[in-house]
Amino acid sequence: MNLTIHPAKELFGTARVPGDKSISHRAAMFASLAEGESRVRNFLPGGDCLATLGVLRALGVTIDQPSSTELRIDGVGLHGWQEPVAALDCVNSGTTLRLMAGLLAGQSFFSILDGSSQLTRRPMARIVEPLRQMGATIHGRQDGRLAPLAIRGNALGGIDYTLPVASAQVKSAILLAGLYSNGLAIVREPAPTRDHTERMLTAMGAQVGKLGQVIASERPRRPLLPLDLTVPGDISSAAFVLAAGLLAPGGHITLEGVGVNPTRTGILDILQAMGADLRIENLREEAGEPVADIIVTGMGSASRGDAASRRGGVTPPLPPLHGVEIGGDLIPRAIDEFPVIAVLATQARGRTVVRDAAELRVKETDRIATVVAELRTLGARIEERPDGFVIEGPTELHSAPVSSHGDHRLAMALTVAGLAAAGPVLVEDTACIADSFPGFERMLRSLGAELTENE
DSSP, X not given: OEEEEOOXXXXXXEEOOOBOHHHHHHHHHHHHHSEEEEEEESOOOSHHHHHHHHHHHHTTOEEEEEETTEEEEEEEOTTOOOXXXXXXXXXXXXXXXXXXXXXXXXXXXXXXXXXXXXXXXXXXXXXXXXXXXXXOEEEEHHHHXXXXXXXXXXXXXXXXXXXXXXXXXXXXXXXXXXXXXXXXXXXXXXXXXXXXXXXXXXXXXXXXXEXXXXXXXXXXXXXXXXXXXXXXXXHHHHHHHHHHHHHSTEEEEEEEEXXXXXXXXXXXXXXXXXXXXXXXXXXXXXXXXXXXXXXXXXXXXXXXXXXXXXXXXXXXXXXXXXXXXXXXXXXXXXXXXXXXXXXXXXXXXXXXXXXXXXXXXXXXXXXXXXXXXXXXXXXXXXXEETTEEEEEEOOOOOOOXXXXXXXXHHHHHHHXXXXXSSSOXXXXXXXXXGGTOTTHHHHHHHTTOOXXXXX
């Protein structure tokens, strides 16, 4: 499916983004390891999370879905999974493959983790190396550097491992293997990463400790408790809607119930540093995760500064965004949002520099190369760097066809770019958006965007 996006003058309304993708993955996996029935509401029914459900069902877990966003999972305990009869298909989901590798390493059976051609190009040595150090037997292409991964479950030992790169998936794989180890599984982070694994396991009664950037897990002394969880709205998905509201001179959008876990709010820090009119209200907590409502008011694009305000009066827009430098510890706290940050930077005054973000090259696509290529097609002044990019703004984006390269985050970022462009933008291959944000196009339309689907 392709999508034609028309320039937006006004985006206005209140909405809720789908459930957090990272939390949805973990809720399904961890609930299957509890003893008793878990209930999960606001589950994200996107392609990646559905891949996790498929893997769990192939391991013998009973999962009922009264609706697309509600799960009832019969937990089988830490050792209740059954040996699968075929390879476990993770489809496009790196989270599914990497976290499941940590859990399967301590089982008493043989399993194979496989996926799409896109997934089998992504690096796996980063999890295979520490799991092997714990005693796991793992084979894969290029000596385990690439999937498929064949895992012969073993009794595992402890580990004290310093992550070479800040990665919540690698950290989680080690901590999950620690549930089956005969010693402590200790992970030392170079920078804070999302901590949903630690929060959820602790809520389920697991022994997970944290001191600064050192986290440890161990074999639980008692069965894990079932979950009763409403998944917060996904801040990574919210970022694309917030960006659309900021770039529309008549934008005023409220997103309710968004997760604002401090390990994930790098995007909010970046928006505020760029001068965004952004407010966080009604801060509360749900199942150990902080949640809030986020409100943005359109700053206007510096290249389209004569648009009308949201209530029909012709008034000057708020001052446009300005360029910033982004690097260091902020990178892992906003790692999934850089495609749309790049779009915002094309409309900001001055230079935006993103550095220390080489991790973007090993996502669903090389997100540095693809973001640079597609935004240049739209007329952006953007320069590729080995670990990021430099953008000079503001630049009027023009009408042109662009490609998502099958990357859901890039597809949404290019859609936002189309809303800020001077003419219609055709984004090719947008079906992948459903991997993380089913209903994205429908939500934008409800807020006033004009989008046309093309076969």
